[in-house]
Amino acid sequence: MMRKHFCLSLIPAAFVIAFALPDAARGQFVEGAARSGDLSNRYRIVSNVTYVTANNYEAKLDVYVPRNLAGPNPTMIYIHGGGWVGGSKETSWLAIVPYLEAGWSAVNVEYRLARVSLAPAAVEDCRCALRWVMRNAKEYNFDTSKLVVTGHSAGGHLSLTTGMLPAPAGLDRQCPGNEELKVAAIVNWFGITDVADLLDGPNMQSYAVAWLGSMPNREEVARRASPLTYVRAGLPPIITIHGDADPTVPYSHAVRLHEALTKAGVANQLITIPGGKHGGFSHDETVRAYTAVREFLTKHGVMKATGSPSMDKTGGQAQIKFELRRAEWEPASELVEAVVERSGNKVYLHKEVVVTNSDIVAAQVVQGFTLGNFSIKVTFTKEASERIANATAQHIGKPMAILFDGKVVSAPVLFERLSDRAQISGSFKKEEAERVANGINSK
Numbered sequence: 124m125m126r127k128h129f130c131l132s133l134i135p136a137a138f139v140i141a142f143a144l145p146d147a148a149r150g151q152f153v154e155g156a157a158r159s160g161d162l163s164n165r166y167r168i169v170s171n172v173t174y175v176t177a178n179n180y181e182a183k184l185d186v187y188v189p190r191n192l193a194g195p196n197p198t199m200i201y202i203h204g205g206g207w208v209g210g211s212k213e214t215s216w217l218a219i220v221p222y223l224e225a226g227w228s229a230v231n232v233e234y235r236l237a238r239v240s241l242a243p244a245a246v247e248d249c250r251c252a253l254r255w256v257m258r259n260a261k262e263y264n265f266d267t268s269k270l271v272v273t274g275h276s277a278g279g280h281l282s283l284t285t286g287m288l289p290a291p292a293g294l295d296r297q298c299p300g301n302e303e304l305k306v307a308a309i310v311n312w313f314g315i316t317d318v319a320d321l322l323d324g325p326n327m328q329s330y331a332v333a334w335l336g337s338m339p340n341r342e343e344v345a346r347r348a349s350p351l352t353y354v355r356a357g358l359p360p361i362i363t364i365h366g367d368a369d370p371t372v373p374y375s376h377a378v379r380l381h382e383a384l385t386k387a388g389v390a391n392q393l394i395t396i397p398g399g400k401h402g403g404f405s406h407d408e409t410v411r412a413y414t415a416v417r418e419f420l421t422k423h424g425v426m427k428a429t430g431s432p433s434m435d436k437t438g439g440q441a442q443i444k445f446e447l448r449r450a451e452w453e454p455a456s457e458l459v460e461a462v463v464e465r466s467g468n469k470v471y472l473h474k475e476v477v478v479t480n481s482d483i484v485a486a487q488v489v490q491g492f493t494l495g496n497f498s499i500k501v502t503f504t505k506e507a508s509e510r511i512a513n514a515t516a517q518h519i520g521k522p523m524a525i526l527f528d529g530k531v532v533s534a535p536v537l538f539e540r541l542s543d544r545a546q547i548s549g550s551f552k553k554e555e556a557e558r559v560a561n562g563i564n565s566k
Contacts, residue, residue: 177247178235182314187228189226200253202285206276206277221413242344253272269425270305308361311363315378322345368401443527444479447526449524450522461524463533472531482507483563484503485565488560505543515541520538
């Protein structure tokens, strides 16, 4: 039976806009407790492993690995932010949860801050952390062909330098070994790309000045520690998320990196958060960003996506009647009252059906960002897409009702015109998602 807990993401063109569905506080508490317990049962944690000692400082990392792994597992390496002068892995561990829920392994890295060693010590440490991961891959079942390095702010900067620096840069000499240090992808959350830009002038930031200190060759050190210095063909795919009103790391850093990577022929994507500051994004903005990350990693073969479900109709797959209708919160004579199955809220449906099964080209099961959960992506016909756009053009800010087998299962608020695709995501098990997708396809 199809579970009730899911949300709708509507995908115009290349990105996803997600909608938060109302939840009872009790349901949120219970679901959160269940997910927390699930992660605790599934993961083994090895904390405070020393990966390098430099300037008499033992730099440590934490390892999170699923129990009973049968083989190499995709692994994310997280580097915390804090302007190279603050922050810690302990206060940033929540950033790894989306990857844990996707079944990945994770490595949470600390490094020398400015009070211990000035630039480029942090860059050197994070390169050594990558080498440690590669050298210990067999013990922890890290898949070295699917390493993703990510971080926020200064952590975004260090993620970029960790994945972009060539060996001749000479910034990984503190850690032994001659392995080629490489990652499969970089996820950069509003990271610094030009350190020198923050030392003087209109973009000067005190944290950057503190990281370089009063060293006489600070401009040269800043250049060596800047991701823009190392843009060249052959780099791993890079996705950047950045708010265009960021007061801490100028948005121009993201734009310049994107333009340079594109010119060099490097696969990359810039996700702009309109009006976004230095993090602190809204729920919808965060969902949009993480959905883009998931799609980017899937596109480049790092995150696994399931293929189209089997279309064998002899397997007892009952047809699922899918409908997408315009709805209102307030009743009117021409509207039909309905109850949202998930929340119990009432909505009032327009008699006009916007789309049904016959308007769908195909339904496909894709892996969700939550461990063990799957989504259903539906693609509409050209005619239906035009009808959807026309029907919803004046419906911004109002709910759209999603129906399965005549039951209203969700009523997300519409923030943009619908396009040619919709993604129903959340707490589907694989067999449930396949049943729904097969049923939609069995017109």
